[in-house]
Amino acid sequence: MVPLQIIKGDATSPQAAGPKIIAHVSNDIGGWGKGFVIALSRRWPEPERAFRQWHRERAGNDFGLGATQLVPVAADLWVANMVGQRGIRTARSTGVPIRYPALERCLHALAGHAVRLKASVHMPRIGCGLAGGKWERVEPLIVTALCARDIPTVVYDRD
Template identity: 65%
Template sequence: MSEIAYIRGDATVPSVKGAKVIAHVCNDIGGWGKGFVLALSRRWPEPEAAYRAWHRERASNDFGLGALQLVRVKPDVWVANMIGQRGVRTGSKGVPVRYEAIDTALSRLADRVLELDASVHMPRIGCGLAGGKWSRVEPLVTERLVRRGIAVTVYDHGDG
């Protein structure tokens, strides 16, 4: 069985052939402006615009923890907005990351990725501003994606 591939680089520019999905974790309050989303927005306006519209119209859609939104940015590239974070601040209820929501979103992502016959590319989701631990996220990625035969690459930003 294959495993997650770890490389240094920018998850917004996967250099593999075929269909690609760039997956990342969003919050459940409509905030887009810090962390990995800035790199996405520098490259394409569509993921942010779609996320903001999804949040704005949440009374009539599935926006919420565990939800998934796939946004096509190039003929063979999609961005997966996954709601896996409650709010944006660490407070009395702990860090914003919600592992169960990430697990649900990854499960939904797997179905879509298999339909697209795509590979998945991501930073260490849920571990930046969301405050999560990769030791808890990695098994979810392995269980939901890798075990279903999906190629996953995790990008660690290098220093140049």
């Protein structure tokens, strides 16, 4: 098992050689416009475009909680759109949008992509921002799905 690395930096600028996947959590209502996705969209238009189309055409595909979409953005670089939250937080919301079982399914799918591509995985503290998750619940999911399969995984904390 490789250890989970947590470093200061920008998850949209992965610090590793070779193939890389940037992973993030998205919602199941097709919303894209707050949080980490803003940084992704500033660098590449493809993840947002693919996510919106995936949601728009959801009647004929696998879009929904627990689904993962891999989007190429450069040579040896992909973004994983992982549907791990139910809706979004609003002023009237009770509870949090993160759905840990869905995130767990996403992470296992992500691991399959990483193994196939021989890629390292890079992410912010997924599910712990707008999704409202607790890192002490998310970190073990990452370790089990990725690190236990010897997939180099780096979490970035912004400076």
